[in-house]
Amino acid sequence: MSHSNKKIEGITKEFTQAVIDKALDVYPEKARKKRAPHLAPNDPTSGSTCVKSNRKTVPGVMSARGCAYAGAKGVVWGPIRDMVHVSHGPVGCGWYSWGTRRNLMSGINGVNQFGMQFTSDFQEKDIVYGGDKKLKTLLAEAHELFPLAKGISVLSECPVGLIGDDINSVAKQAAKDLDIPVIPCNCEGFRGVSQSLGHHISNDTIRDYIIGTREFAEPSSPYDISLIGDYNIGGDVWSAKALLEEIGLNVKSVWTGDGELEKIAATHTVKLNLIHCYRSMNYMCKVMEEKYGIPWLEFNFFGPTKIRESLRQIAERFDDTIKENVERVIAKYDPIMQAIVDEYKPRLDGKKVMLLVGGLRPRHTIGAYEDLGMVCVGSGYEFAHGDDYERTQPEMPEATVVYDDPSEFEFEQFVHAMKPDLIGSGIKEKYVFQKMGIPFRQMHSWDYSGPYHGYQGFSIFARDIDMAVNSPTWGLVKSPF
Amino acid sequence: MSAEAAVNYVTETPMEEIERVSAWINSEEYKEKNFARQALVINPPHACQPLGAQMAAHGFEGTLPFVHGSQGCASYYRSTLNRHFREPAPAVSDSMTEDGAVFGGQNNLHEGLENALALYKPKMIAVFTSCMPEVIGDDLTAFIRNAKKKGVVPEDFPTPYANTPSFTGSHIHGYDAMLGSILKYLTEGKQIEGRCTGKLNLIAGCDFNTGNYREYTKILKEFGIPTTFLADISESFDSPLDGTYKIYPGGTKLEDAADSVNGKATITLGPYATAKTFTWIKETYSGAHVALPIPMGIAKTDAFILKLSELFGKPVPASLKADRGRAVDAMTDAHQYIHGKKFALYGDPDYLLGYVSFLLEMGGIPYHILCSKGSKKFEKEMQALLDGSLYGAGCKIYMSKDLWHMRSLLMTEPVDAMIGDTHGKFAARDARIPLFRFGFPIFDRVNKHRYPLVGYQGALNMITEIANKFIDIKDDTCEDRYFEMMR
Known part of the structure; x- marks a missing residue:
């Protein structure tokens, strides 16, 4: 995790707090009291979460949450x-x-x-x-x-x-x-209060009904791993798996994108669980650690900087063969990634992005935007918990706005104040902001594109972000008459 | 189980098995098993009531749809409408959770109303229910009365509400329930003896095509008939991009809706999606009341035009006669590409009657007609339509069936194309036939909801799409020696 304590000119704690206060002003008192603890200027170094989370949605406020x-x-x-x-x-x-x-x-x-x-x-x-x-x-x-x-x-x-x-x-x-x-x-x-309990309940049913009921027929190897918390959105798993295999690991099962039941059932025999979406699957990683002694490692396959960091962290868990593979793979992709950055960064440098997604991407994609020269001026989750915010705050620049389960009203207010050049959120938010003339990408579904994971994904991500921010269509919004 | 139970290994399904089952699911034997299903529903093309209720609410000026129930429901309805229209679909829920199951949903409703009023400043809040309050038996009448007594919402603030449990009917019934409830609320005490607005009230039905609303507007403008749409979603789901977001960009003005009870005439063009509302209108509204099928194809458009002429004592404008002539010209020009082609169709009753009427006029054969949520009355009307045409002979209606049944039909009794919504694309691909996306929802093509399918223009649009697709297929698949300049 980076603790660079990034700063953005013009964004101070006071500024952001005033923006939050203004948004809260409109609420009836009871709702204001409930909402206030969920909104805060980011404090990257405090080590504790600056917002409350995983609480009931306030009735009547147009939340992005599901069930x-x-x-x-x-x-x-x-x-x-x-x-x-x-x-x-x-x-x-x-x-x-x-x-x-x-x-x-x-x-x-x-x-x-x-x-x-x-x-x-x-x-x-x-x-x-x-x-x-x-x-x-x-x-x-x-x-x-x-x-x-x-x-x-x-x-x-x-x-x-x-x-x-x-x-x-x-x-x-x-x-x-x-x-x-x-x-x-x-x-x-x-x-x-959200999708989150559904993840937990589902993890529990995998624990109670599935895990340990099968074994892999082929002999095990020291490189057997499982890819946890990748749902193959737009083909993410296929990209991530190919990269993990390229560094010499055997991806024995995937939870659960393009997943197969019996392989999931035999996951208790792998040597390491690699978890991408911590929010939705940390429960089973902990169960497998306690019950079967399988260690687990969070990683981030968005953008070359985070991919490189993650590959090296993964290599640390294995022998020299994998370590050498990782360095070879990084050396292979570095120039390819640099070419992508060289192409798109001049068009995106300094552009501001705001995020509101589910339980992972509001933090995990920040590095990929930064690779393209962009800065994150606000981020928040639909259904995160405290441990997610702990992981998020160090990734975000100081005093940028953090929002938990924001209402559409709040999100609009924050956007008006922070003036992002791009918003990454969901389908329910997309057209609201596009009507305002603000470029937008759906960050749950990759806006019908993808994959965004792995090196393969970054080339698509970079192209899509450039396409959204720099589409000539935005220049036509203001009518000359 | 013995302690020495054999280890269960991960198995791979053998390729021969996969090939066997792949062939089997296309067989007559499979079809029989598939049609013998009693309990399992697979790929049904209909959604649940509250989705339609939300649609109806969007058709009124300044109206915030309000889901009384779990918050996930609201997110599902909203995202469905977002995806189809590629437009915002603002709606709130009162986020009922476990404690609602114990104590009922009144507190959530009251808090939700208060917050929604403060944040989204609507002129009307249209409340409708999802499953939870319906199962636990929440009393919406009392809850809303209490909200007003407590001052949560002003006494005179419009709060129509509808019970729209997801375990009865489909989205069209929810549309009906919400539309009826809104009109009852707004027209209460507004009927004035002897007053006549001179206007037409036009009910388009649970129609998700904004182009259709614009086509009606064009026709009525040609006639010079002043009209109030009940309800008008055309701007709500097709608003211009100008750099500002308007939460309520369109909808029928509330005062016009209130005055609709004094209208000169009321026509519903979605009789199956507005059955209850229309029954109530017949009992309540001044003026004439007419139910017509959705005007797809020439005959049904003629009927609509003639009825307008009759009701308002105006001759059919020459421009509309010319439009008709152009549409018929296009039909004769293109008949050879559609004549004798077999189609499989599915969707809501009103849409289905429209597609079939149009196809029969073109000499197309509406071979499999599948309605997952329809009535005996609909089945009879559809049968009569088929019986009235040479091209309806041998066509079959499948009631209360789903798209997995449809897949079996496509495999055992093949057709040339399918007409429906995006959900049929897997079956169409398996059958290697084109799917014409005329229904709802359309998640995988752009702008389809902007192209009218009603009126003479709608007929022309359907011909263009269908005929050119068949020509494309010929160009894309014919042998080189048959590839030629003209088609």
């Missing part, structure tokens, strides 16, 4: 490609999360890959009489129609928990009858 189900279906379980993931409850949740995260998958759709929308499509009678019987029937139907599915997850939507269905016993019986893993996941959307 526990979204964290389970969209993030953790959904990307496992060889399973049927049943959205258990009414039709909507599964429909909205159908193909909308860009966790790409190998395989043949409907044959050995199941990026589809499976639902029990609850009707009124299911609410009244319960859906357990229906669940039992549909699990058998799924197994019959999709015989190559390695398992089935049952992801509960709100009504299931409220009407008192017992999906756990239905799943247990079905697993026995069908002779495949059937994993019940009580991730109803009303649980917790």
